[in-house]
Amino acid sequence: MVVRVAIPSKGRLLRATLDWLSGRGFQFKKLESERRYEISTDSVKGLDFVLLPAAEIPRELATGRIHFGVTGTDLIYEKLPRHSTEVIEKKRLGFGLATLVIAVPCFWIDVDTLDDLDAVAADFRERHNMRLRVATKYHHLTRTFLGRAGVADYALVDSQGSTEGAIKNELADVISDITSTGETLRQNHLKILSDGIILKSQATLWESCKAEYSQGDRETQAAFLTKLIGIEY
């Protein structure tokens, strides 16, 4: 058998992960014809790297089809409500930094906190005869966060991309979205609520609680972790 390690299949997260791996003695070469990478190292045998969309890695870890995966905290917390029993956080990698936040238009100068948002939600419903709409792709995290804050009178609207434009397009009134520098929010005249930070996320190496290891795999697992994290296993 082999120990399977999933890494994000494209974009900045892929490049940063490859950089991080190469800094720890892994070589990779791009196989143009198959549009994939072959990653290897001389000192650890029995590893199989697979490229998966970052959003699918949590599910694969939960089912145990992969042993390790690199993906963001946001995706793990969103997709695996019981993550503490399904995956183990092995190492925070320090890249892919992003914050999930609640943001509203800057011209809402009367709204600074979740309390304000709750009051506005009640006004909004009375005045516009519909619930205040919150656009997001992080349904679970947003609902839990707003629920704990006592904000109830709203509707979640699914938005899988360009969420920052949803308010201008009148598809939503508030957004719950990932931001790294805040620049996109500023460009769209949106501001973050002062108590509206849901989660600080970064790329993290996770281990599946469910994946099975043969005797040989156990040695590969230990060697892999020692090489990557620098702790003896």
Add this chain to the structure above:
Amino acid sequence: MLTPVRAFPEVIRLQQPMIAAGALPIDISVLQSAELFLDLYGEDIRGRTYTTFDPFRGEQMLRPDFTVPVAEHHMTTAAGAHRYTYAGSVFRRPEQDGWRQREFVQVGYEVFNVVDTVAADIEVFALFGEILAPFDLRRKTGDMSIVMAAVQGLSISDGRKSALMRHIWRPQRFRALMDRYAGRTPVPASQRQLMGDSTDWHLFPEFGVRRREDVHRRIARLREDFRGPQIPPDEFNSLEALLEIRTTMPQAIEQLTIIADDLPAIKPAVDRLTRRRDGLVARGVTVSSIEFEVCYGRTQMEYYDGFVFGFLSDDHPRWPPVSTGGRYDALTKRLGRGTECPAVGGVILSDLIGQLS
């Protein structure tokens, strides 16, 4: 072969007295439009229910309760019946691991449009008491209409009253607002800023459905509130004392009668409680052991805006109440979009009764 719910012997035993009391047995579809529940309870309920998507009818839910669809049925059909009974499963998706049960068989009884609301409260509570008499359950009651009346009677602006009313189902938020309106905690800095003359009102572009005039209207209202009177200390203390009442029904009436001297607005609600007690006594119900907590059910039974009750098993402290119910005029008002219809009812979890038998 599966047994229909209504053929279970406990269910039949529980429902028989409800039918005998004049209730029309009705069936309610297991699949309900999600919109109805989302509209009433907000997005939170999605986390507690099983939802599914129908390409033609939109989002559907496995019924999380009977009360809402029965009330809707009553209000949209105007069939002339005033009492209904039903039996069947409701479904709750657990939010945490731990509590395993997802499907509960409920047997319920709902009374609509009885103008003498106190008489209807007595009818429902006494009926449930009779049905549950063999099981030695602790009876707990409450009445949020007393808190609502107290809020309406405070010497503060209407804006502040409606803010308190909006938070009435959330004890912590309500308490925080109470403290702020009494001047015991400061106004948040961000709101204090709005009290001055802002020069940056037009610095940011306007977009979206919520308009700049909505922003201005809210600021004007906050300013008005800010200048308005605070909750006087004696009213604050009375409200605080009222919220903490947890005793027996007769003693609660005594305590509330004293508080009503300082908060006369609660008198009608306390009178209703007194008449309710007298009516129960007249029906032969022992009231001295009925517990009364003004805010009973406050966090679980939103929309129950009057008399509420629960029957609890002391032998099984981790169980939910074996039976719950109460008055939900606020719910029918919301469902009826303006038209009101007094409503009171309750449910019994027949699985739990089965385990007690």
